[in-house]
Amino acid sequence: MAAADRTTDVAAPGRVILLGPPGAGKGTQAARLAEYLDVPRISTGDMLREGIAEGTSVGNEAGPLMQQGHLVPDHVLITLIRERIGREDCARGFVLDGFPRTLPQAEGLARMDRGTGSGWTVFEIDVPRDELLRRLSGRRWCRKCQATYHTINNPPRREGVCDRDGAPLVQREDDKEEVVARRLREYDELTAPLINYYRARGDVHAVDGFRPVGEVFADLKSALEVRA
Numbered sequence: 001m002a003a004a005d006r007t008t009d010v011a012a013p014g015r016v017i018l019l020g021p022p023g024a025g026k027g028t029q030a031a032r033l034a035e036y037l038d039v040p041r042i043s044t045g046d047m048l049r050e051g052i053a054e055g056t057s058v059g060n061e062a063g064p065l066m067q068q069g070h071l072v073p074d075h076v077l078i079t080l081i082r083e084r085i086g087r088e089d090c091a092r093g094f095v096l097d098g099f100p101r102t103l104p105q106a107e108g109l110a111r112m113d114r115g116t117g118s119g120w121t122v123f124e125i126d127v128p129r130d131e132l133l134r135r136l137s138g139r140r141w142c143r144k145c146q147a148t149y150h151t152i153n154n155p156p157r158r159e160g161v162c163d164r165d166g167a168p169l170v171q172r173e174d175d176k177e178e179v180v181a182r183r184l185r186e187y188d189e190l191t192a193p194l195i196n197y198y199r200a201r202g203d204v205h206a207v208d209g210f211r212p213v214g215e216v217f218a219d220l221k222s223a224l225e226v227r228a
Contacts, residue, residue: 018125019122020127021132023133029217034094038092045098050146066173071101071186074104074108081099123206123220133184141171142170144167207223
């Protein structure tokens with residue numbers, strides 16, 4: 001996206017949280033919003049995968065859990081986010097992708113935020129359950145460069161091979177159908193209550209995610225412009 005496409009009305013974008021079940025398109029929209037607002041996109045999933053690849057202490061703790069499709073403990077993610085948003089490039093704002101996912105994580109984020117006086121914009125992206133299953137079970141991933149594909153929506157030029165580096169594509173354990181079903185149940189139990197947590201503060205914008213990517217992004221952008 002060219003710099004000229006960014007609105008000049010959003011001078012101080014603040015911080016954005018994207019809520020929604022796995023497969024709702026949070027990562028895609030987070031990347032677009034971050035580029036539009038000219039702020040960092042902070043993805044806990046990407047940070048954890050980098051930690052696993054590099055053999056960091058966080059990566060070593062999170063790796064076995066992620067391989068089995070389990071959630072990473074709250075304290076690990078809170079520590080990860082606290083360090084990341086404290087960096088200089090987050091001074092104007094940032095877009096959170098994949099955090100918070102539980103009520104304790106939201107409360108931990110609120111403690112980090114105390115006294116800053118900077119606002120939040122919270123989006124809830126909603127997608128029907130059968131569409132989520134289709135999206136997630138079709139995802140493929142390059143271990144080498146971290147690129148992601150989809151067997152239907154975004155296939156590689158050569159089946160099973162990454163366009164960037166020719167490495168074989170794999171299906172993550174947490175994208176297999178039985179694991180996906182468990183992740184969606186966990187979302188219902190642990191993450192969905194965050195909607196009420198933020199709604200009680202008047203911060204939630206509901207967005208229909210079962211539409212083309214550009215239409216969803218247009219709604220997110222419009223909400224930010226109105227807020228500004």
